[in-house]
Amino acid sequence: xxxxxxxxxxxxxxxxxxxxxxxxxxxxxxxxxxxxxxxxxxxxxxxxxxxxxxxxxxxxxxxxxxxxxxxxxxxxxxxxxxxxxxxxxxxxxxxxxxxxxxxxxxxxxxxxxxxxxxxxxxxxxxxxxxxxxxxxxxxxxxxxxxxxxxxxxxxxxxxxxxxxxxxxxxxxxxxxxxxxxxxxxxxxxxxxxxxxxxxxxxxxxxxxxxxxxxxxxxxxxxxxxxxxxxxxxxxxxxxxxxxxxxxxxxxxxxxxxxxxxxxxxxxxxxxxxxxxxxxxxxxxxxxxxxxxxxxxxxxxxxxxxxxxxxxxxxxxxx
Ligand code: G3I
Numbered sequence: 547x548x549x550x551x552x553x554x555x556x557x558x559x560x561x562x563x564x565x566x567x568x569x570x571x572x573x574x575x576x577x578x579x580x581x582x583x584x585x586x587x588x589x590x591x592x593x594x595x596x597x598x599x600x601x602x603x604x605x606x607x608x609x610x611x612x613x614x615x616x617x618x619x620x621x622x623x624x625x626x627x628x629x630x631x632x633x634x635x636x637x638x639x640x641x642x643x644x645x646x647x648x649x650x651x652x653x654x655x656x657x658x659x660x661x662x663x664x665x666x667x668x669x670x671x672x673x674x675x676x677x678x679x680x681x682x683x684x685x686x687x688x689x690x691x692x693x694x695x696x697x698x699x700x701x702x703x704x705x706x707x708x709x710x711x712x713x714x715x716x717x718x719x720x721x722x723x724x725x726x727x728x729x730x731x732x733x734x735x736x737x738x739x740x741x742x743x744x745x746x747x748x749x750x751x752x753x754x755x756x757x758x759x760x761x762x763x764x765x766x767x768x769x770x771x772x773x774x775x776x777x778x779x780x781x782x783x784x785x786x787x788x789x790x791x792x793x794x795x796x797x798x799x800x801x802x803x804x805x806x807x808x809x810x811x812x813x814x815x816x817x818x819x820x821x822x823x824x825x826x827x828x829x830x831x832x833x834x835x836x837x838x839x840x841x842x843x844x845x846x847x848x849x850x851x852x853x854x855x856x857x858x859x860x861x862x863x864x
Pocket of ligand 1: 590591633634719751782830834
């Protein structure tokens, strides 16, 4: 039976997964599936700032390098996640400890060091992650407060200088459909393109929940980014369920995954569809949404759920 990755290649896109490095080290069936099923990988946590620079000026690339090496051995591409975010910052990086000028220099150095370290080995970088609020205003983060909205363009310019070949993405959640947040992102990337800021793609995370329905206007939304000349990707797909999951909910989950995959297939510039993990054994969902879970396409015994078959079917028809 062909893998998701093989079926995806025929349809012109990479099928990826977020990778939990503890599981990759300790769980052989997990490792075998990461290696065999997918044609791209994303670090679930080990490329985040708190992981790579736990003490100021002391970099720890070990875990991230391990993933990039693993991907190389398995002929997979790597999505780099993520350079500029408000979350999972190192403990030393607090707003009170630095002036605006110092923070700007710290951010510049971070982007430059990290992109340079992986130069030539990262296909797509999530340069800026989750910069927007639901109403389309910019998120009130350390970066917006101290540096102003220009931090976004700066981050893209710095990343491009460090690795001119990497494809540079802005990434966010709840932007699957056409709404205030995706409208604001559209306006921002339109302006950045006019200003010749090197932003190449829009990453749509794709964290859905069956109780909210599926974003049936996702192709409309993605196609407008396509028309701007941007690449697109589904970067963190999962579909959570209020526990315990019944068979109707598993069908609804499959539909959620399929709607996102079809959105990507209908969009010429969509070149990657990444699952935010593939087994319910390792999922961020129950910690963040108590009482919800079962968000992935394989269950805790690695048995396929309806969503897995639906993704295969959708790729086969493409
Ligand atoms: O690193 C510590 C470790 O030292 C400690 O022993 C352990 C005990 O709980 O915690 C570890 O930190 C955890 C970290 O993952 C690394 O495993 C945090 O508690 C935990 O909160 C953190 O969760 C991650 C979350 O981002 C944090 O924001 C999830 O694994 C990860 O899936 C999730 O991913 C995000 C994307 O980056 C951006 N989009 C949303 C997505 C889901 O929240």
